[in-house]
Amino acid sequence: MIEPGGYIRDIFKKPLGAQVEAHGWVKTRRDSKGIHFIQLNDGSTFQDLQVVIEDGAVPETALAAATTGASLRVSGELIPSPGAGQAVELKARDLHIFGPADPATYPLQKKGHTMEFLREIAHLRVRSNTFGAVYRVRNELSVAIHKFFQERGFLYVHTPIITTSDAEGAGAMFRVTTLDLMNLPRPVDNTADFFGRPACLAVSGQLEVEIFSLAFTNVYSFGPTFRAENSNTPRHLAEFWMIEPEMAFCDLDGNRKVAEEFLKYIIAQVLDHCQADLEFFNKRIDNTVLATLEHVASSSFEHVPYAEAVRLLEKSGRNWEFPVKWGIDLQSEHERYLTEEVFKKPVVVTDYPAEIKAFYMRLNEDGKTVRAMDVLAPRIGEIIGGSQREERHDVLAEKIRAKGLSEEDYKWYLDLRKYGSAPHSGFGLGLERMMMYLTGMKNIRDVIPFPRTPGSAEF
Amino acid sequence: MIEPGGYIRDIFKKPLGAQVEAHGWVKTRRDSKGIHFIQLNDGSTFQDLQVVIEDGAVPETALAAATTGASLRVSGELIPSPGAGQAVELKARDLHIFGPADPATYPLQKKGHTMEFLREIAHLRVRSNTFGAVYRVRNELSVAIHKFFQERGFLYVHTPIITTSDAEGAGAMFRVTTLDLMNLPRPVDNTADFFGRPACLAVSGQLEVEIFSLAFTNVYSFGPTFRAENSNTPRHLAEFWMIEPEMAFCDLDGNRKVAEEFLKYIIAQVLDHCQADLEFFNKRIDNTVLATLEHVASSSFEHVPYAEAVRLLEKSGRNWEFPVKWGIDLQSEHERYLTEEVFKKPVVVTDYPAEIKAFYMRLNEDGKTVRAMDVLAPRIGEIIGGSQREERHDVLAEKIRAKGLSEEDYKWYLDLRKYGSAPHSGFGLGLERMMMYLTGMKNIRDVIPFPRTPGSAEF
Numbered sequence: 001m002i003e004p005g006g007y008i009r010d011i012f013k014k015p016l017g018a019q020v021e022a023h024g025w026v027k028t029r030r031d032s033k034g035i036h037f038i039q040l041n042d043g044s045t046f047q048d049l050q051v052v053i054e055d056g057a058v059p060e061t062a063l064a065a066a067t068t069g070a071s072l073r074v075s076g077e078l079i080p081s082p083g084a085g086q087a088v089e090l091k092a093r094d095l096h097i098f099g100p101a102d103p104a105t106y107p108l109q110k111k112g113h114t115m116e117f118l119r120e121i122a123h124l125r126v127r128s129n130t131f132g133a134v135y136r137v138r139n140e141l142s143v144a145i146h147k148f149f150q151e152r153g154f155l156y157v158h159t160p161i162i163t164t165s166d167a168e169g170a171g172a173m174f175r176v177t178t179l180d181l182m183n184l185p186r187p188v189d190n191t192a193d194f195f196g197r198p199a200c201l202a203v204s205g206q207l208e209v210e211i212f213s214l215a216f217t218n219v220y221s222f223g224p225t226f227r228a229e230n231s232n233t234p235r236h237l238a239e240f241w242m243i244e245p246e247m248a249f250c251d252l253d254g255n256r257k258v259a260e261e262f263l264k265y266i267i268a269q270v271l272d273h274c275q276a277d278l279e280f281f282n283k284r285i286d287n288t289v290l291a292t293l294e295h296v297a298s299s300s301f302e303h304v305p306y307a308e309a310v311r312l313l314e315k316s317g318r319n320w321e322f323p324v325k326w327g328i329d330l331q332s333e334h335e336r337y338l339t340e341e342v343f344k345k346p347v348v349v350t351d352y353p354a355e356i357k358a359f360y361m362r363l364n365e366d367g368k369t370v371r372a373m374d375v376l377a378p379r380i381g382e383i384i385g386g387s388q389r390e391e392r393h394d395v396l397a398e399k400i401r402a403k404g405l406s407e408e409d410y411k412w413y414l415d416l417r418k419y420g421s422a423p424h425s426g427f428g429l430g431l432e433r434m435m436m437y438l439t440g441m442k443n444i445r446d447v448i449p450f451p452r453t454p455g456s457a458e459f
Numbered sequence: 460m461i462e463p464g465g466y467i468r469d470i471f472k473k474p475l476g477a478q479v480e481a482h483g484w485v486k487t488r489r490d491s492k493g494i495h496f497i498q499l500n501d502g503s504t505f506q507d508l509q510v511v512i513e514d515g516a517v518p519e520t521a522l523a524a525a526t527t528g529a530s531l532r533v534s535g536e537l538i539p540s541p542g543a544g545q546a547v548e549l550k551a552r553d554l555h556i557f558g559p560a561d562p563a564t565y566p567l568q569k570k571g572h573t574m575e576f577l578r579e580i581a582h583l584r585v586r587s588n589t590f591g592a593v594y595r596v597r598n599e600l601s602v603a604i605h606k607f608f609q610e611r612g613f614l615y616v617h618t619p620i621i622t623t624s625d626a627e628g629a630g631a632m633f634r635v636t637t638l639d640l641m642n643l644p645r646p647v648d649n650t651a652d653f654f655g656r657p658a659c660l661a662v663s664g665q666l667e668v669e670i671f672s673l674a675f676t677n678v679y680s681f682g683p684t685f686r687a688e689n690s691n692t693p694r695h696l697a698e699f700w701m702i703e704p705e706m707a708f709c710d711l712d713g714n715r716k717v718a719e720e721f722l723k724y725i726i727a728q729v730l731d732h733c734q735a736d737l738e739f740f741n742k743r744i745d746n747t748v749l750a751t752l753e754h755v756a757s758s759s760f761e762h763v764p765y766a767e768a769v770r771l772l773e774k775s776g777r778n779w780e781f782p783v784k785w786g787i788d789l790q791s792e793h794e795r796y797l798t799e800e801v802f803k804k805p806v807v808v809t810d811y812p813a814e815i816k817a818f819y820m821r822l823n824e825d826g827k828t829v830r831a832m833d834v835l836a837p838r839i840g841e842i843i844g845g846s847q848r849e850e851r852h853d854v855l856a857e858k859i860r861a862k863g864l865s866e867e868d869y870k871w872y873l874d875l876r877k878y879g880s881a882p883h884s885g886f887g888l889g890l891e892r893m894m895m896y897l898t899g900m901k902n903i904r905d906v907i908p909f910p911r912t913p914g915s916a917e918f
Contacts (some may be wrong), residue, residue, distance in 0.1 A: 001709030111499065171576065182644065194687060201620075211918075216591075223683065224682065224683065247461070254460035419528045459668075
């Protein structure tokens with residue numbers, strides 16, 4: 001197997017003259033008179049290893065089978081490359097084919113494919129330049145997220161996927177069942193279902209991370225969440241990954257501070273570790289990617305209360321598609337105006353009207369706004385949403401009743417305010433939304449390995 | 460908020476005389492004449508911070524409310540502790556109560572509670588000694604897993620949770636649906652369901668990580684998996700977390716090597732970072748925990764083919780509950796005998812009969828065994844299961860047909876053997892099973908934040 005030091009990215013670091021062995025898949029092949037060039041990739045880095053094979057240097061049958069898509073092992077010497085695009089190349093002494101790929105049927109040929117076509121062959125698109133870069137960035141982003149929180153003493157918590165509590169009533173949920181749909185008795189007996197009552201896929205782990213923050217102080221979750229909305233857009237997935245930190249003894253100011261540090265940190269880490277991949281996105285997908293990321297990573301975020309944001313939008317003189325007045329939820333056009341044109345850097349809007357936010361957000365003294373915050377970033381608008389939570393038992397109970405929710409269903413959530421309650425705050429970041437921001441990819445289906453959308457759950 | 464340096468575990472590292480501020484929850488409180496002792500915990504470490512309060516040093520009302528379960532902030536000076544159990548204590552100068560906890564109703568009182576009782580208050584059990592230790596170990600274990608693979612250049616992959624492919628037919632699955640069960644038309648129209656056909660919760664991400672390993676060489680998944688088996692035992696969960704590495708250009712020997720290094724590494728990391736927690740488990744839960752872990756971490760694992768294992772069991776002279784002969788699946792009694800009595804260290808059994816293993820395992824030359832491996836460990840038996848995968852297209856297609864599975868359903872899986880196939884191998888580790896091994900906890904429901912079992916999915 002390939003051990004550290006054996007990947008192609010490590011081979012690039014070896015000295016000229018080194019005897020090396022590389023494994024990988026043929027990206028492209030080109031034949032000249034008496035000499036053959038193979039671009040070999042093992043997924044460890046964007047850059048292919050150029051393999052040069054002189055006639056007679058390796059077995060004929062192996063050479064013949066080394067076509068696009070084939071997997072092989074090649075050994076030889078690292079020599080300076082006269083060609084453009086790489087400093088070194090591998091002069092082959094031996095070649096072994098593990099698995100050929102019939103050029104007549106292999107779907108991933110040299111020329112560019114549409115994203116739609118590649119989506120249909122998600123088991124092979126992983127070998128393309130674009131998706132190689134996407135999944136390396138996704139790996140680095142995930143690692144950076146854990147690193148940020150672990151360095152700060154946050155405890156990683158696995159919140160439940162299957163849940164019997166509707167949480168915040170946040171949108172449509174998938175039912176999880178072992179009832180036999182083909183032979184369902186009428187009326188349906190939910191007590192006969194696996195969990196003895198209806199169960200769903202969680203839309204958030206927030207309420208559960210609150211439990212942990214009120215015992216471990218600073219915690220975070222990082223796991224899949226689900227929405228059963230019938231939204232067939234480039235921005236919606238039925239299954240996506242969320243990161244939800246929660247901090248006890250922390251108010252909205254602390255929350256803002258963590259969110260800002262967090263965003264800058266993960267961007268800086270990806271900029272640091274995925275340079276070649278990001279350069280590819282900048283060149284081929286969206287030429288504003290690098291500049292935006294570098295700008296965000298070095299900005300001091302602006303803070304503006306909602307009421308002030310509304311004033312700025314009202315006096316903008318713009319003709320908004322969604323008219324602005326106090327009480328509306330900000331739309332993408334408003335968010336982007338604030339971050340891209342007014343402040344020209346990320347903006348944290350706080351203290352939204354209670355009416356448009358979830359019941360668990362802390363009520364301000366004015367009785368009409370809550371300690372919510374949205375982080376808006378240039379090119380995308382809202383990227384993080386969070387709040388200080390309502391930690392006062394009676395205020396929370398009243399809000400639960402006012403929303404028509406059942407106090408009994410939220411008994412445990414209220415218990416947290418009854419026993420050792422404390423100010424606490426947190427936020428949520430959608431991994432795929434962050435991936436789109438990092439890569440410039442335009443369709444959210446192309447930044448997750450296996451997208452789940454209405455009518456589609458392949459693999 | 461608490462930043463690095465402000466946790467109780469950091470306060471313990473400060474010099475005597477330091478002025479410090481601590482936040483946390485009162486574990487216990489004891490009053491003497493003119494002096495009050497509070498054991499304060501913020502979840503950052505097993506050890507409580509002892510707070511000493513002299514009469515008159517802090518406001519009376521705050522002191523009165525500082526009972527078990529209350530959350531507070533206390534500031535003062537770090538002084539040497541005359542008492543047993545701690546080197547330093549905090550002499551309080553000021554005390555602020557965030558949230559009291561009525562001693563008349565707070566369920567988590569000083570004296571020991573049964574695990575069953577604590578399971579019913581999963582939102583409060585997190586504050587107990589036992590569960591504090593459990594979730595710190597779970598965090599450290601999760602971090603160690605990522606660290607091991609990242610250091611070796613493995614790419615982290617998020618495999619799908621919702622799936623339309625039955626994978627290996629590995630046990631009962633949960634159906635995921637948006638059909639209205641209360642008004643289901645007959646016959647059921649599966650094309651009207653969210654994904655246009657029946658979808659389930661994945662039992663494994665293995666087939667999907669194979670896709671990634673055949674593009675990125677070494678990869679791993681770490682995510683939730685699901686079984687809808689109606690098993691109400693201390694070893695079964697309906698929802699649990701799995702780690703599934705997959706390595707291209709890697710045969711069963713390489714697989715064995717990675718599994719051995721992996722197990723030793725994660726055990727060593729937890730031994731290193733969770734010393735106080737493990738000592739607690741060793742003292743209060745299972746007094747063989749530490750010795751077993753240290754033994755495994757320093758052992759060279761034994762390798763024995765299945766046929767040889769069966770011979771050893773046959774000639775043991777034991778009266779097995781499950782009689783032994785070539786062809787049976789090894790039971791816990793057999794596994795523990797091999798690892799605990801014959802070899803007295805972890806054992807990797809390989810080359811099991813094809814009949815009792817999944818279709819995707821590579822067929823040996825003998826035509827009747829496959830390149831499977833199970834890692835058996837003292838005190839628990841099987842802890843890891845894996846195999847070299849069948850990489851030969853025609854052999855795999857034949858096995859799929861022989862198992863009565865549909866070649867069409869596995870078209871993409873067969874494609875991987877058609878285009879650039881390569882020897883590849885991998886294994887799976889159940890996170891909760893490893894947690895039981897590390898902690899000695901006897902019921903799997905007590906090593907996951909929110910257990911899902913037949914009839915139960917609280918929170």
